Amino acid sequence: xxxxxxxxxxxxxxxGVQNHVMDLAEALLAAGHEVSVLAPADEDAxxxxxxxxxxxxxxxxxxxxxxxxAFGPVSTARVRRWITRGEFDVLHxxxxxxxxxxxxxxxxxxxxxxxxxxxxxxxxxxLSAAQGVLQILLERITARIAVSALARKVxxxxxxGGAVEIPNGVAVAKFAGVAPLPGWPxxxxxxxxxxxxxxxxxxxxxxxxxxxxxxxxxxAPDRPGLRLLxxxxxxxxxxxxxxxxxxxxxxxxxxxxxxxxxxRMLRSVHLYVAPNTGGESFxxxxxxxxxxxxxxxxxxxxxxxRVLDGGRAGRLFPTGDAAALRTALAxxxxxxxxxxxxTACGDQVVANFDWPVVARRVLEVYAAAIEATDGRVMDQEWxxxx
Amino acid sequence: MPGxxxxxxxxxxxxxxxxxxxxxxxxxxxxxxxAESAARALDAHLLRRAAAAAVLAERRYGVELYxxxxxxxxxxxxxxxxxxxDLTRQLRAVELDPDDPACEAxxxxxxxxxxxxxxxxxxxxxxxxxxxxxxxxxxxxGRGREWPRYFDIDDPTLSxxxxxxxx
Numbered sequence: 002x003x004x005x006x007x008x009x010x011x012x013x014x015x016x017g018v019q020n021h022v023m024d025l026a027e028a029l030l031a032a033g034h035e036v037s038v039l040a041p042a043d044e045d046a047x048x049x050x051x052x053x054x055x056x057x058x059x060x061x062x063x064x065x066x067x068x069x070x071a072f073g074p075v076s077t078a079r080v081r082r083w084i085t086r087g088e089f090d091v092l093h094x095x096x097x098x099x100x101x102x103x104x105x106x107x108x109x110x111x112x113x114x115x116x117x118x119x120x121x122x123x124x125x126x127x128l129s130a131a132q133g134v135l136q137i138l139l140e141r142i143t144a145r146i147a148v149s150a151l152a153r154k155v156x157x158x159x160x161x162g163g164a165v166e167i168p169n170g171v172a173v174a175k176f177a178g179v180a181p182l183p184g185w186p187x188x189x190x191x192x193x194x195x196x197x198x199x200x201x202x203x204x205x206x207x208x209x210x211x212x213x214x215x216x217x218x219x220x221a222p223d224r225p226g227l228r229l230l231x232x233x234x235x236x237x238x239x240x241x242x243x244x245x246x247x248x249x250x251x252x253x254x255x256x257x258x259x260x261x262x263x264x265r266m267l268r269s270v271h272l273y274v275a276p277n278t279g280g281e282s283f284x285x286x287x288x289x290x291x292x293x294x295x296x297x298x299x300x301x302x303x304x305x306x307r308v309l310d311g312g313r314a315g316r317l318f319p320t321g322d323a324a325a326l327r328t329a330l331a332x333x334x335x336x337x338x339x340x341x342x343x344t345a346c347g348d349q350v351v352a353n354f355d356w357p358v359v360a361r362r363v364l365e366v367y368a369a370a371i372e373a374t375d376g377r378v379m380d381q382e383w384x385x386x387x
Numbered sequence: 388m389p390g391x392x393x394x395x396x397x398x399x400x401x402x403x404x405x406x407x408x409x410x411x412x413x414x415x416x417x418x419x420x421x422a423e424s425a426a427r428a429l430d431a432h433l434l435r436r437a438a439a440a441a442v443l444a445e446r447r448y449g450v451e452l453y454x455x456x457x458x459x460x461x462x463x464x465x466x467x468x469x470x471x472x473d474l475t476r477q478l479r480a481v482e483l484d485p486d487d488p489a490c491e492a493x494x495x496x497x498x499x500x501x502x503x504x505x506x507x508x509x510x511x512x513x514x515x516x517x518x519x520x521x522x523x524x525x526x527x528x529g530r531g532r533e534w535p536r537y538f539d540i541d542d543p544t545l546s547x548x549x550x551x552x553x554x
Contacts, residue, residue: 140418140513144506163505369502372428373510374421 002367004029005089007080008040009101011058012048015260017169017285018095018119021148024172026051028360039083039102041076055079055102072100080105091115091367097138107141113370115363117146118164143370146363149283149304165366169285170359173351176264176292185269187228194226195334198270198295200263200286201233203240209276209300214243215323216276220330221248227334232258232266267293271340272333275299278321284308287315288354291347296340298329314347408526415517415528422514422535425507429538432503433471434460436496436543440474443489452477468540475543483545494545501544511535 008022019040026036026049036051041058048054055076080102084092091113094103098118107114145164147153153166188194197217203210213229221227231240232255241249258266267273273290277300284304290297291308297315299305309315316333318325333340352358437459444453455470455477462470478497483490514535517523 136516140517143421143510144502145509163509165502165505365499365502369428369499369506372431372503373425373506 002364003035003088003090004037004367005084005087005092006036006038007092007094007103007106008038009094009096009099009103011041011043012052013043013046013058020260021117021119021169022095023049024170024356025360025363027172028170028356029364031357032360032364034364037083037087037089039080039106041102053083055083072102072105076102077105077109081109084110091371093117093363093367094142095119097142098135104138107138110141113144113367113374114142115144115146115366115370116142117148118152119148120152143373144366146366150307151283151304167359167362167366168354169283169288170356171285171288171292171351171354173292173355176267176289177294179264179268179293181269182265185230186271188226189271189334189337191335193224195224195272196228196230196270197330198230198267198273198290199232199276200258200266200273203231203233203235207278209278209321211243212276212278212300212321212323212326213274216326216330218245218248219323219327221251224331224334227251228253230266230270231255232263263289264293267295270295272330273297274326274330275305276326277302277305288351291315291344291351292354294344294348296333296343297347298326298333308350310346310350313343314350315343411520411523412526412528415514415523418510418514418517419529419532419535422507422510425503425510426535426538429500429503429507432496432500433467436493436500437471437474439489439492439496440478443493446489448481452481468538471540471543475541478543478545497543497545501542504538504540504543507538511537 006022006026008019010016010018012019012023022038022040026038029036030051038049038052039055040048040052041056042048042052042054043057044054046054056079084106089112092106092110093115094106095117096119097103097107097116103116107116146167147164148167148169150166153164186196189196197213199210199213201208201210217227217229229252231252234257235254237254237256240254241252244252255262255266267290273286273295275284275287275290275297279302284299284302284307287297287299287305287308291314297309299309299315299317300320301317302320306312306317309317316329318329333343437456441453441456441460444450444456455474459467459470459474475497478493483494485491485494518529518534523529
């Protein structure tokens with residue numbers, strides 16, 4: 002099958018959607034399909050061979066954050082050329098409701114179009130001002146995919162349409178069997194030692210770092226050798242300043258870790274802690290920790306409960322409850338058998354999120370979209386009309 | 388010459404209105420055609436599932452499932468939704484083993500049917516919305532073609548292990 006995928010965001014900047022697109026493209030290529038990815042990128046950027054650049058991305062403030070996207074007449078021309086040359090059987094766009102390459106591609110193309118919705122964004126301000134435009138966009142999409150139950154709910158309730166829920170995949174092979182960072186995770190015996198991990202922006206309240214901090218501060222005096230490994234953007238002084246002086250040497254801050262180092266970081270801890278207080282629609286990091294074979298302790302959010310199979314594949318604690326988290330951590334650090342039990346179950350769970358499996362489900366959606374339309378993807382003469 | 392400007396203005400307005408009407412008519416036709424394709428695909432997947440269920444029933448599960456599959460295959464359009472729902476219930480009631488090829492065929496057919504149903508419902512909704520607009524009704528742009536009908540059945544997905552085999 003010839004598949005054209007459009008990524009709205011530039012590959013120069015790491016991000017969830019970009020990783021999703023790359024992993025999906027690689028899984029489809031591995032399954033023997035022809036894949037071309039259109040994405041904004043700088044002229045001199047090093048890109049994988051299957052990516053076609055649609056020109057430089059411009060930073061634009063959008064929906065409360067800055068998105069690097071490409072939009073305008075030049076981009077439109079490139080999108081149309083790509084569609085014409087590609088002769089795709091199916092066009093797969095990501096996040097088509099942001100003004101981006103994806104939206105342009107939807108407006109320019111005729112034929113089977115599949116759209117994946119990542120965020121649980123209801124609708125942008127720009128689009129709610131133009132209901133007609135939204136309708137024209139949505140009716141060009143043949144089949145919709147939502148990556149989480151929350152994103153699907155938004156589709157059903159706010160956009161008058163159903164969506165197939167296909168979870169985010171995780172490249173299990175990239176995570177399993179990677180060597181931990183030198184010197185980690187160290188000793189862990191009943192009553193002593195053990196390493197906790199946290200990955201993410203510790204300054205962002207909904208990531209719940211203060212809850213982990215409180216639990217760590219409460220547990221550390223009773224448990225000599227307990228260490229905390231933190232990775233993510235932020236200022237080290239700010240992080241260390243949040244802890245009492247006597248505990249600071251038990252905290253290690255890695256700063257931003259690359260995609261390649263993430264599996265190593267996740268394997269360098271005994272327990273990966275996800276104390277988020279909300280705003281998570283899927284919980285990608287949990288599937289990654291499970292793929293790395295690390296035991297997960299997570300707050301009892303809907304999204305996390307789904308990934309952890311209701312607590313079979315990881316320990317859940319009441320959201321926002323630092324005392325309960327402390328208890329859960331102490332119990333699990335003391336009990337190596339229980340940790341092994343949870344990770345064994347995690348292996349089974351994560352097999353359903355493995356990219357080859359997820360890609361096969363996406364291919365079935367492609368087939369459904371192709372059956373519901375006649376012919377392949379074509380450029381049309383009047384972009385936005387017809 | 389004010390008179391000439393009136394003429395130019397009128398020609399422009401007529402041109403724009405005509406362009407809009409042509410575009411709208413094209414849009415209605417396109418959505419209608421797509422809904423019809425989706426209905427054909429849905430029909431094919433319903434038949435495929437019923438056939439797979441009949442094969443399975445002959446080999447393993449006997450009369451009730453076989454009867455439900457036959458009724459679904461032979462149902463007249465008015466009774467088809469009920470018959471398909473009945474087949475879904477029968478399939479849910481039996482224990483399906485994903486390692487058995489006949490069971491696997493039924494599971495795969497149900498999954499594909501669920502997708503076809505989803506796509507069909509969305510496309511019918513789009514087509515009906517376009518045809519229901521006042522201007523489209525007034526000018527009878529969809530005339531000569533039947534209104535796309537919803538096909539209202541329960542989600543036919545069978546709850547079995549989430550793995551999807553190749554092919």
